[in-house]
Amino acid sequence: MATAPHDPVMADRVVELLAVRDDKPAVIVDCTLGAGGHAARLLAASGSRTHLVGFDRDGDALELARNRLAAYADRITLIHAPFDEFTEHVAPVVDRIGPLMSVLYDLGVSSMQLDTPGRGFSFRGFGPLDMRMDPDQTVTAAEIVNTASVAELERYLRDFGEERHAGRIARAIVENRPHTTTIGLADLIAQALPRGQRRADRAKGIHPATRAFQGIRIAVNSELERFSASLPQALDLAAASAVRPDGRSGRLATLAYHSLEDRIAKRFFSDAADSCICPPGLPVCGCGRVPNLTLVTKGAETPSQDEVDANPRARSARLRVAERLPVVDLT
Numbered sequence: 029m030a031t032a033p034h035d036p037v038m039a040d041r042v043v044e045l046l047a048v049r050d051d052k053p054a055v056i057v058d059c060t061l062g063a064g065g066h067a068a069r070l071l072a073a074s075g076s077r078t079h080l081v082g083f084d085r086d087g088d089a090l091e092l093a094r095n096r097l098a099a100y101a102d103r104i105t106l107i108h109a110p111f112d113e114f115t116e117h118v119a120p121v122v123d124r125i126g127p128l129m130s131v132l133y134d135l136g137v138s139s140m141q142l143d144t145p146g147r148g149f150s151f152r153g154f155g156p157l158d159m160r161m162d163p164d165q166t167v168t169a170a171e172i173v174n175t176a177s178v179a180e181l182e183r184y185l186r187d188f189g190e191e192r193h194a195g196r197i198a199r200a201i202v203e204n205r206p207h208t209t210t211i212g213l214a215d216l217i218a219q220a221l222p223r224g225q226r227r228a229d230r231a232k233g234i235h236p237a238t239r240a241f242q243g244i245r246i247a248v249n250s251e252l253e254r255f256s257a258s259l260p261q262a263l264d265l266a267a268a269s270a271v272r273p274d275g276r277s278g279r280l281a282t283l284a285y286h287s288l289e290d291r292i293a294k295r296f297f298s299d300a301a302d303s304c305i306c307p308p309g310l311p312v313c314g315c316g317r318v319p320n321l322t323l324v325t326k327g328a329e330t331p332s333q334d335e336v337d338a339n340p341r342a343r344s345a346r347l348r349v350a351e352r353l354p355v356v357d358l359t
């Protein structure tokens with residue numbers, strides 16, 4: 029079961045940008061509740077009529093968060109579902125409580141998941157090849173590594189793990205089936221890499237199987253597809269007119285830990301904030317595009333060195349925040 033929850037990453041900045049400071053009814057959504065660290069900070073900093081909806085695919089995480097947030101029991105709705113079911117679960121709460129003012133995605137796996145060997149996320153402990161965030165899901169890491177074709181595995185490792193030697197590793201995985209344990213697979217992956225790559229990884233202090241494990245985990249949990257599917261739903265429901273005393277509308281915040289998920293957030297925010305999609309070179313804008321987001325953080329913000337020293341998990345975090353613009357009636 030769960031170990032001690034990790035410190036929420038960039039929590040002061042997340043609270044500064046997402047907490048609802050007044051006493052009007054409002055909804056905040058934490059799409060990735062985990063141990064409830066960000067949720068507890070947001071509830072503590074927000075007005076007493078702010079209600080928090082928390083998603084997690086992992087029932088253990090949800091229970092951990094429920095205990096941590098017990099003091100706010102009448103201000104929370106916890107949902108055991110993937111966050112791409114955003115509209116279905118959040119729209120009724122918005123109808124009942126009030127405008128959606130903040131949405132947070134703190135992506136990836138939690139320390140609790142990584143530190144529990146039986147969940148099979150990490151090569152640091154001996155465990156089954158599982159990697160499911162939701163243990164009710166049928167597809168496991170074992171199924172993927174033991175049944176996918178070389179081409180499929182190569183794509184997962186290259187596209188989701190950003191592994192340069194994806195082809196070599198994919199062939200080694202297929203030639204040495206079956207695979208059953210995290211450590212067994214991690215050793216095989218390390219051996220499949222050129223010696224220079226193994227040395228370079230060790231010099232950086234990372235295990236040579238880190239990228240491949242990331243690729244397999246992202247494939248098992250369909251992480252990028254779910255993130256891409258959730259963002260437009262959150263944008264649609266976010267409060268679009270300045271209904272608060274501070275004049276702010278609904279905000280979306282993403283904390284990403286690798287370039288693939290950060291790229292999805294960056295593209296989504298910059299597309300929605302774009303006021304013109306005419307081909308380059310046109311003398312005047314003819315597209316009539318109305319942006320529906322404005323960027324609150326200019327580019328991605330990163331944690332301070334002090335935070336990284338205190339919480340190494342924060343090392344690669346990139347925070348992006350955007351705010352819903354008022355809907356313009358063009359009729």
Ligand SMILES: C[S@@+](CC[C@H](N)C(=O)[O-])C[C@H]1O[C@@H](n2cnc3c(N)ncnc32)[C@H](O)[C@@H]1O
Nearest residue numbers: 036060062063064065066084085110111134138
């Ligand atoms: C990095 S942790 C969040 C930590 C949390 N912010 C805190 O302060 O404790 C990410 C959590 O999001 C969950 N998660 C990841 N992808 C999800 C998805 N598509 N739908 C729902 N939960 C997801 C994971 O199960 C994990 O518990």
